[in-house]
Amino acid sequence: MENSRKGDSIPISVTVGHEPLHPLPRTQYGHFIEHLGKCIKGGIWAENESEGMFLGGVRPELVEQMRAVNPSVIRYPGGCFADGYHWKDGIGPRDKRPRRWNRAWGKLGLMTGPIEDNHFGTDEFLRLCEELGAEPQITANVGSGTAAEAADWVEYVNGPSGSGWGAERAKNGHPEPYRVKYWFLGNEIFGIHEIGHQNPQTYAKTVRQYAEAMRRVDRAIKIVACGTFMPTRKREHIHSTVLGLAGDVIDYLSIHFYATNPIFPSSFLNYQILGRHKRRSTKVYYDVMASLRAQETYLSNCIEDVHKYAPAGKKIGLSFDEFNTWYSFYSDLVAANQNLRDALWVASSLNMFHRLAPDLPLTNISQMVNVVGIIVSSHRATFSTPSALVYRIYTENAGDELLRSDVDGPSLPHKIEVPALDVSATLGGDKLSVFLVNRHLDAEVVTNFSIDGFKVEPSAERIELHHNDAFKYNTNKEPEAVTIDRKPENLAVTVKDGSSCFPLRVPPHSLTCLALNVTRPLRPHKR
Ligand code: AHR
Numbered sequence: 001m002e003n004s005r006k007g008d009s010i011p012i013s014v015t016v017g018h019e020p021l022h023p024l025p026r027t028q029y030g031h032f033i034e035h036l037g038k039c040i041k042g043g044i045w046a047e048n049e050s051e052g053m054f055l056g057g058v059r060p061e062l063v064e065q066m067r068a069v070n071p072s073v074i075r076y077p078g079g080c081f082a083d084g085y086h087w088k089d090g091i092g093p094r095d096k097r098p099r100r101w102n103r104a105w106g107k108l109g110l111m112t113g114p115i116e117d118n119h120f121g122t123d124e125f126l127r128l129c130e131e132l133g134a135e136p137q138i139t140a141n142v143g144s145g146t147a148a149e150a151a152d153w154v155e156y157v158n159g160p161s162g163s164g165w166g167a168e169r170a171k172n173g174h175p176e177p178y179r180v181k182y183w184f185l186g187n188e189i190f191g192i193h194e195i196g197h198q199n200p201q202t203y204a205k206t207v208r209q210y211a212e213a214m215r216r217v218d219r220a221i222k223i224v225a226c227g228t229f230m231p232t233r234k235r236e237h238i239h240s241t242v243l244g245l246a247g248d249v250i251d252y253l254s255i256h257f258y259a260t261n262p263i264f265p266s267s268f269l270n271y272q273i274l275g276r277h278k279r280r281s282t283k284v285y286y287d288v289m290a291s292l293r294a295q296e297t298y299l300s301n302c303i304e305d306v307h308k309y310a311p312a313g314k315k316i317g318l319s320f321d322e323f324n325t326w327y328s329f330y331s332d333l334v335a336a337n338q339n340l341r342d343a344l345w346v347a348s349s350l351n352m353f354h355r356l357a358p359d360l361p362l363t364n365i366s367q368m369v370n371v372v373g374i375i376v377s378s379h380r381a382t383f384s385t386p387s388a389l390v391y392r393i394y395t396e397n398a399g400d401e402l403l404r405s406d407v408d409g410p411s412l413p414h415k416i417e418v419p420a421l422d423v424s425a426t427l428g429g430d431k432l433s434v435f436l437v438n439r440h441l442d443a444e445v446v447t448n449f450s451i452d453g454f455k456v457e458p459s460a461e462r463i464e465l466h467h468n469d470a471f472k473y474n475t476n477k478e479p480e481a482v483t484i485d486r487k488p489e490n491l492a493v494t495v496k497d498g499s500s501c502f503p504l505r506v507p508p509h510s511l512t513c514l515a516l517n518v519t520r521p522l523r524p525h526k527r
Helices: 060-068 080-084 122-132 147-158 164-171 200-217 235-249 282-309 329-334 340-356 386-397
Strands: 009-023 030-032 073-076 135-140 182-185 222-229 252-259 317-325 362-366 375-377 382-384 401-408 421-428 431-438 444-452 459-465 484-490 494-496 499-506 510-519
Touching (some): 009 421, 009 431, 030 317, 060 122, 060 375, 060 382, 060 386, 073 122, 073 182, 073 362, 122 135, 122 147, 135 147, 147 182, 147 200, 182 200, 182 317, 222 235, 222 282, 222 317, 235 252, 235 282, 252 282, 252 362, 282 317, 282 340, 317 340, 340 386, 340 431, 386 431, 386 459, 386 484, 386 510, 431 444, 431 499, 499 510
Parallel strands (some): 030 073, 073 135, 222 252, 252 317
Antiparallel strands (some): 009 401, 375 382, 401 421, 421 431, 431 510, 459 510, 494 499
């Protein structure tokens, strides 16, 4: 592949196949919230609670912004916080709940979290999920908790109202069980930063103990065990141990990846110098795009591990429950903002997840509000960053099956080979959606489409995320500087050898979703 040059208009051929490759689970559009920085306290849960707010603490405008990204699943309460959290602190009348030191992130720890007042607890989380139509995912405390405590949590959440903890839940206003399916056993448990960190052998025993106790309460739950967080030399050892010793009792393996975090040397293309990403530099822009390759390699390695070490006949999926760009260790943990460049990184990640869907059924961007966050919310303003707009575009337009797409074009001007145009094509009924991420900073792409086996109607819709400035942020003052542009597109379709062909121009550093109305069949030609 040749590198493209600045200012070029790049011709790229895109061929979309007619046979669906695999289903695309909606659980790939998941989110994550944690008691950390301004994610919950001061973000989701307002510092000044008021009766006009949802549940007395969530700003109505934030509920709307969260709803707009159509969250399929939301993971809670951490993250690192989960391994120091005792859930019984967060139920019952709010004024009676204890105030605690946030052991993972609190003022005496890493100075990135407030003292925890526990006003947002299990019922607030689950009722917010109900309001948003999202499926909750809960991380049990493996670091400083016990299997019995986790089993009690399952009973509080899923038990009948006649059971001990189920009756407590009913007393707290929710007689119906919440029926939470996904339960995580700890978080990043092999890292020395994690409360109660364990080695893989010990953790495998812990997993068996927790899974048994929790399933005694509810047999229907799905268990997610920790795998590695970030690429590490120990990756294969960790995965072979956990899958070998506890693979029979788990359903998913949890993995994490953050691009360009200066404190994780293993993030490959990290910056080392805090704040360097803030520079409007072409080099930084392309380094961020190139970090997608490191993420892809990490995911392929994890997939290979699962294929190699999961017990014979047992399907274990990966739960990629934390990923995002993350530049500044401290400040992004309190409250971050993401610009258009970051949104293109996120869109490319979603395309990647589509391709890996059979092995990667669960993914959660980290995090939903403020912390490394895609929605920004405070008492001053609430708005979606361009990354949240990416989630709107995908969840509103992606079909439930993936089609093959082949791209023939140049790569970015970078030492690591990254194609300039990244494509994913999905099918849902008679709507064929093509997601095109033009990652080139300066060059427009002239796409020559060939859609095999479908008759494409000339009238289509173009949904675009673009701004002249690739480094543009939405801010309190300009909350809609980067917005979604929807417009009708009239395509010059010609039919050739059983394929519908047409050209489409795509601006530099943009995400374009082309929503096509299609009918079958045009007889696809043999390739
Ligand atoms: O998302 C912030 C933190 O990053 C999470 O708590 C942890 O799991 C990861 O290291």
